[in-house]
Every structure is written in structure tokens, then in C-alpha cells.
Amino acid sequence: MLKYLIIKEFKQLFRNSFMPKLFLIMPLAMIGIFPWAANQEIKGLKIAIVDNDKSSISMKLIQKIEASKYYTITSYVQTHDQAMKSIEEGKADVIVEIPINFEKNLIRQGTQTINISANSINGIKGTMGNSYLIGIINDFTSSLKTYQTKIMTEGQTAQTFTIKPYYLFNPRLDYKIFMVPAIMVMLLTLISGFLPALNIVGEKEKGTLEQINVTPVTRHMFIFSKLIPYWIIGLVLFFYAMLCSKIIYGLVPVGSIFTLLIFAVVYIAVISGFGLIISNYAGTMQQALLLIFFFMLIFILTSGLFTPISSMPQWMQYITTINPLKYFIEVMRMVYLKGSTLLTLIPYLFSLLGFAVVLDSWAIVSYKKSAK
């Protein structure tokens, strides 16, 4: 009996000419475009410089800023007001102001102040742009001869060490490598979440649900017949997505594909279960769409996909414990990029299994064969 139901589901699915196109293009588009767009790297920030001094030290500082990949100097202006205008026009993101008699006072008094004004409508851009600039200026300071001579005159050689950063698993800090496993999770979530959500309620609207209700098909069988096709499609798309990542980025999982497979199987059960629950409660397709959209948005934004969970306020971090995406994204990143083994990830597996059992049971229980 189940077999026939599943065949029926597949037939209905592919009758809609849009579906196959969706399955083919969406993973490709998401993996190909997303990581490039979702780049939170700060570089090429535009600087407007107000150099009131025009001395050799100020020019050296400007050269140093110019040499950094984080900044591009787009204008040299004479007054603060002109600089503000370029920020208003969007031609500059940061203003650096060097005061008059900068070099003279620096040598004589040993200290001077530079004003940095950053457009922080985008708070992240503003703070990061500001802090990198401070880093460059600090670096410049310690290289200044005046600074070193001051130290020497205190009667000792400067003690120093060099700092060597090394980024494990991702030496070039390629942001795309960070994003791709997470995008695969998002893809799986969208397809295995939205489609089941629209499925049952679509039948409700069409009236075919009533017809199934009068058959001897049990609730379990019905829900499973909805789950299994999306399970299969989800897994196929998962592998397709892995293939796309390999072709486009040359990214292959460091860890075992088998581990990934196990987690993917459990995760799809979780998210399809959630979709089916929404489908059971919604009255029209539009309601289902809005509901699933709403929840997906919350899940995706608080899952640590784009921004780390550790940066969220404490109360929000507690909320993320009931977000299944969070667990799967962590697992994906760990296995894909660091090669973590199944043994170390057992706690995650249990969490996801727990979600699956709860959500799928809820889906079965909330499906009512009799009319409301």
C-alpha cells in the first residue's frame, strides 16, 4: 500500500513542470552565488583623507593605509566638511583627519591625535573598518624612528617579539569555504521544509485530502508516504550539492562522507516533519507559506549560519538550543572542514534524532482524518 502512495506522490510532484527545473537549478545557483554574495569580509573600504599637514610623516602614513587591502583611498580633500559631503554622497566610508603641524608636534611632544570618522550605519562595517585602521596606525607608530629613539634614550634596547598567526583548516581565510557547508544545509532546509509544508495543505485546498481520508490508509502510512519522497529527493540533492561544491570550489569533505550521509538522513526527517506539522495546521496554502517562511527565517538567522552563535546575547543563545539547524550546521562544518569523526559527534546525532522523533510523531498525531 505504501509503495503505491509513494509512487503517487512522485507522479504528482513531477507533473508540475516547474519542479524538475527547481531541483536542477536551485542547488547550483545557491552554491554558486550565495558564498560570493554572503561575504562579510571587509575590504576596499573607501577613505577620504584630510591631510592638514602634508609632511613626510603624514605622507608615509597615507602610503601605508593605501597599501592595505582593506582600504582604498578615494579622495583627498581640504576640509572636514568636504569629507563629510563625500560620506553623504556615498563616495567614502571613512574619514581620516591629520591635524596641522602633525610632524612637528609629534617629534617635539612625542604624541599627536588623528581623527577617524566611520560611517557606521552598517555597524559591523563601521567597527571593523575603524579597528583595522587603528591597527595600521599602531603598526605605523611602532615603526617610527621617533618612537624608537625615545625608547633608546631611556637606556635600554626595545624588547620585542613577532607574532605569527596561522589559520588552521583554512589558511587563506577563504570565506567561501566557511559558507559552502552551511549553504548546503540551507538548501536542504528550504527544499525539505517548504515543499512538505505546501504539500498536505495543497491537497486540503484541492479536495483530494478528503478522498484519501475515506480510504483505509492509516495516519502513519499517510505521513510516511509524504515523508519518504522528500527524503529521497533531499538526499539526492545533498549529493548533487556536494558535487557542485567540488566542481565550483574544489571543496571536498575532509571527514567521511558516510558520517555526512547519516546526519543528512536524520536531518531531513527533522525538517520535513516540521513542514508537515505546519501543513496539518494551516488552512490554505498561503497560510502555510507564510508560516513556514516565518519559522525558516527565524531558524536560519539564529542557527549560526551567517553569524556566530557566540556573538548573540545570552537569552538568544538559549533559544538556539531548540533550533535543529544549529546542530546540523555545526556538524557539517566540522566534518567538511576539520574532519571530525562520527564518534566525537555522537551528542549531535542524539540531539537530531530526538528532534526527528518528536517532530515526526507530532506530524502523525496532528493529522486528523475527520473533518474539523
Next chain:
Amino acid sequence: MKQFIAFVKKEFKHIFRDRITMLILFIMPIVMIMLFSYAISTEVKNINVAVLDYSNDYQTKKIIEEIRNNKYFTIKYYLHSQKEIIELFQKGKVNVVIVFPENFSENMIHTQDASIQLIADGTEANQASMYVNYVQNILIKYLQNINNKGGKVNIGIITQSHMLYNPQSKSAYNYVPGVLGMMLLLINAMMSSIAIVRERERGTMEMLLASPLPPIYIILAKAMPFFTISSISLILIFCFSFFIIDVPIAGSVFVLVILCLLYILTSLAMGLFISNVVNNQLSAMLISGMVLMLPTMLLSGMMFPIESMPEILQDISYIIPARWFISAIRKIMIQGVGITYIMKELLALIIMCVVYILGSLKNFKIRLE
């Protein structure tokens, strides 16, 4: 005219009878703004550190002490060998490992050859460089302190930073325009296209077309309730951001309203266009979802800065109406500039609006196939 009003009343009743939809439409923007304000942040709160000290001498102990006393750092492990490092990262237990090679203090003083190695978890690309930045800042400060033995004031160049428009770097400032753009798009493009297609699917469109009212008025009547909902949503979002999260409205409210009206019109035209090319609800949802909403969220500058994207994507973003809307809203609402600064955006929106309206009129099917 009376006929038209009757149709409009009917449409309003259709929409407002759907309580769940109404509820979600009014809760969603508020939840979104809160999510964006709190969830999307790259603030560094705590860095988990492991230390591998091969020297164990005076300087290394002092440096470790400095790190331990800093509130941003938690020293979780003291390692004994390099082999432990990879496993720690694989389990996700630490963010940075600090390694001191042998003879550190000696090298610091005599050979100028001392080095500290920072190993960070590169899988969290953005965070990793911030963590390293933080550690570096502490280490540099330490150096400056031991070299300026006299305990004197900072020597060198001091910086004074000003955060323009958003002194507390609140992320809400950046995201409220985006939430606005998205909600208006959702209501006007997605929901309107679904509503029109739904009637076609159910067969009630036939009945409407058989009425003496010209088809164009039928569609216009359909657009009315969405207009109303958009306005309510707009007011809700503005009030919420202004009164509750203190996002300023620095510019002219009049210009703001004109901008929103233009955008609402453009979105409605897009919704109409979509409804003409599909014939079932599922397709309408998928198209407006995947082809409209998803690219809008990604490429409109709502979440990710457009300047950080590669050229191709920046070019694609030009045809996304939300991009212009969000950019203009940011300028007016937060920077408070005059209408002359958003001429480019207004022009772009007007062009797109006209294109979509013409396209829909051309495609409009008066007869059902």
C-alpha cells in the same frame, strides 16, 4: 464607480477574513527586526584559548597572566604537545591556541628572534581574524608597557574614533530599511500574485471576468487591500523602530512616504506580472519565493554589503528594485539627506515600475485558456 467599490469591499473581506495571515503579517516585521538586531552580530564576547608553552619562563608566564586577566579571554587548556592541538579544534573546544617556543625570554632580550605563534580555527573565517586581532592587541600593549618602563603616557599617534550616524553601532540601523523592503515586497509582490493565481486556479476568476466591470478594474480592486496592509505594516515598522529601538528618522517624512509609495507600486506591478505567467499557486509561490525573495534578501544590500560582492553580482543587483529602495531609505532615514541625493534611486524605481506595469498589461489574459 459603485461597482468598483463593491469589488474593493469584497477583496477586503477576502483578505481580512484570513486571521492567521494577518497575524503573521503583523508579527513578522517585528520579529525580523529583533532577530536582525540581536542575532546578526559579529561582536566578540569570549575567546576560548589554549596555551602551549615550551619555555615556561618569566616572560611567558607574565604574558599568560595578562591574557588570563582579560575579560574577553578564557584559558581553557594548558597543553603539553602539539598533537593535542588538532583534536581540540576538531571537537570545537577552543578558538585560538597560543604557542610559545623554547627560550622565549632569552630571545626577546638578546637575539630579537622571539616569536609567538597564534593558531586560530580558520573555519570561522571572519571570527578567526578578529580573534587574532584581539590577541595581537593584547600582546602589542604588553610590549608597549614593558618598553615604556617609566609608566609614562602613550607615546606616538593616538586615534580618536567617531561613529557617524550610529554612535552605538546598533545593527538595527542597518537592518530596519532591509526589513521594510522585504516586508513590502512580501506583501505586495508575493501575496498579490498568489491571490490572483488562486482565483484563477479555483475558477472564480471566470465569474469575475464575466461581470460587466472591465478586467483592469478587477485587478485594481485586488490591489487595494494590499495597499492598505502595506501602509499599516509600514506605520507599524516605523513606529516600532522609532519608539522602541530608537532608530532615528533623520530626514523628511514626506520624502520617505513618497519613496515607500513608489516601491509599493513597483512591487504590486511585479506581483501582477508573476500572476500572468503562472497558472497554479504552487508555481506562483515558488517563483516569487525563489526568484524574487531569495535574490532580494541576498543581493539587495539588506543583509550583506553590496560593495563586498564580486562585480557580476553587483551588476545583477541593479535590477533588483529592493536594492534601490533600501539604499534610498538608509540615506533619508539615517543620514537625513535631502531628496536630491536619492535622484538615482528614484529614477531606477520609476523605470522598473513602468516596465513591469507595461509588461503586465501586455500579458494580461482577459480570456481563460
